[in-house]
Amino acid sequence: MKYIIFILFATISILYAAEPIDPIPQQLIYNLKKAKIGKNLFFDTILAKDRTISCSSCHDINHGGDDGKKVSDGVFSRKTDLNSPTVLNSIFNFKQFWNGRANTIQEQIDMTLHTKDELDMTKEMVISRINENIKYKKLFKEAYNNQKISYDMVIDSIFEYQKTLITPDSKFDRYLRGEISLSKDEEEGYTLFKKFGCIACHNGKNIGGNSFQQLGVMVKSVNCDGDVYSTTKKDIDKCLYKVPTLRNILLTKPYFHDGSAKNIHDAIKTMGYNNLGIEIENKNIEKIIKFFETLNGELSKDIK
Ligand code: HEC
Numbered sequence: 001m002k003y004i005i006f007i008l009f010a011t012i013s014i015l016y017a018a019e020p021i022d023p024i025p026q027q028l029i030y031n032l033k034k035a036k037i038g039k040n041l042f043f044d045t046i047l048a049k050d051r052t053i054s055c056s057s058c059h060d061i062n063h064g065g066d067d068g069k070k071v072s073d074g075v076f077s078r079k080t081d082l083n084s085p086t087v088l089n090s091i092f093n094f095k096q097f098w099n100g101r102a103n104t105i106q107e108q109i110d111m112t113l114h115t116k117d118e119l120d121m122t123k124e125m126v127i128s129r130i131n132e133n134i135k136y137k138k139l140f141k142e143a144y145n146n147q148k149i150s151y152d153m154v155i156d157s158i159f160e161y162q163k164t165l166i167t168p169d170s171k172f173d174r175y176l177r178g179e180i181s182l183s184k185d186e187e188e189g190y191t192l193f194k195k196f197g198c199i200a201c202h203n204g205k206n207i208g209g210n211s212f213q214q215l216g217v218m219v220k221s222v223n224c225d226g227d228v229y230s231t232t233k234k235d236i237d238k239c240l241y242k243v244p245t246l247r248n249i250l251l252t253k254p255y256f257h258d259g260s261a262k263n264i265h266d267a268i269k270t271m272g273y274n275n276l277g278i279e280i281e282n283k284n285i286e287k288i289i290k291f292f293e294t295l296n297g298e299l300s301k302d303i304k
């Protein structure tokens with residue numbers, strides 16, 4: 001009997017380890033007082049040069065973590081060059097931004113604050129506005145035990161908040177943990193996702209977010225704005241992007257760095273054609289969408 005149980009466990013753990021996708025952790029450790037400040041800042045127009053928008057304008061955490069637009073509306077009615085990616089689970093990405101030019105979340109926040117068509121702030125502006133604000137003076141004093149609020153503290157608090165923006169317990173993660181099974185269509189969709197080779201690029205905890213890959217591996221694509229090449233100027237980096245996460249993917253249309261795919265059907269078709277060199281039949285696209293439905297997670301309990 002013991003032997004059978006051992007075999008059973010060994011088989012289960014091998015099967016589990018063999019899955020190319022891992023569940024995301026149910027919670028990350030973070031500092032509550034600091035994260036609360038970060039949350040306040042995330043929703044506050046104080047961080048925008050013209051005080052009209054906040055992080056939340058382009059990253060609505062209750063609707064997939066993006067803004068549902070092709071490109072976003074920044075300060076002074078400027079448009080961003082690229083589609084807003086989700087902020088949810090971005091903590092698990094190996095780098096930040098479509099072309100991964102930020103190595104850490106802290107670098108990402110710093111760059112976001114400075115970007116002209118997003119918040120367009122200077123370091124000095126951030127420091128003086130936050131230090132003049134009575135609410136933030138009090139909150140930062142409680143969390144950081146400081147007299148003066150530094151730029152790094154502002155970034156650190158938003159970083160702590162971003163640790164809470166994860167979506168564990170999706171149906172698929174519960175399936176991976178062996179708690180439930182998938183429906184026939186969902187299971188078939190997942191099998192096709194692996195069989196077609198989507199999994200070669202979209203894998204790991206975030207079903208993406210862990211490598212750079214070419215857009216248009218098989219058939220070159222038209223638009224490669226904002227690719228890795230745009231910062232490195234090395235030919236080899238042309239059309240190279242960080243593979244985006246597919247968690248909560250059904251909530252974040254339109255798709256791709258330029259928002260060129262209006263819906264998920266078009267995005268899957270394009271991926272099949274440009275990146276795998278295949279025409280995916282409609283009925284199989286529908287099955288992959290069924291699998292994608294299982295990737296919607298639960299936003300961690302709101303911090304008050
Ligand atoms: C005007 C819209 C806008 C605002 C405001 C904005 N963002 Fe973004 N965000 C974007 C766009 C567009 C990108 C993609 C830029 C790129 O890749 O070059 C992005 C990228 C990101 C990413 C990277 C995600 C990934 O997977 O690469 C994170 C994280 C993020 N923003 C968080 C924030 C935070 C935190 C704030 C507030 C301090 C903020 N954003 C404010 C539009 C916005």
Ligand code: HEC
Binds near residue numbers: 201214249267288
């Ligand atoms: C060779 C690597 C590779 C393969 C194979 C691949 N993808 Fe992608 N996928 C990417 C990259 C890179 C992007 C980002 C491209 C862009 O935005 O310009 C992407 C983007 C996406 C997006 C849009 C994500 C968003 O947030 O906008 C979806 C959906 C997607 N892929 C699904 C699939 C499916 C389904 C398959 C299999 C049919 C697949 N991918 C195969 C690399 C790959």
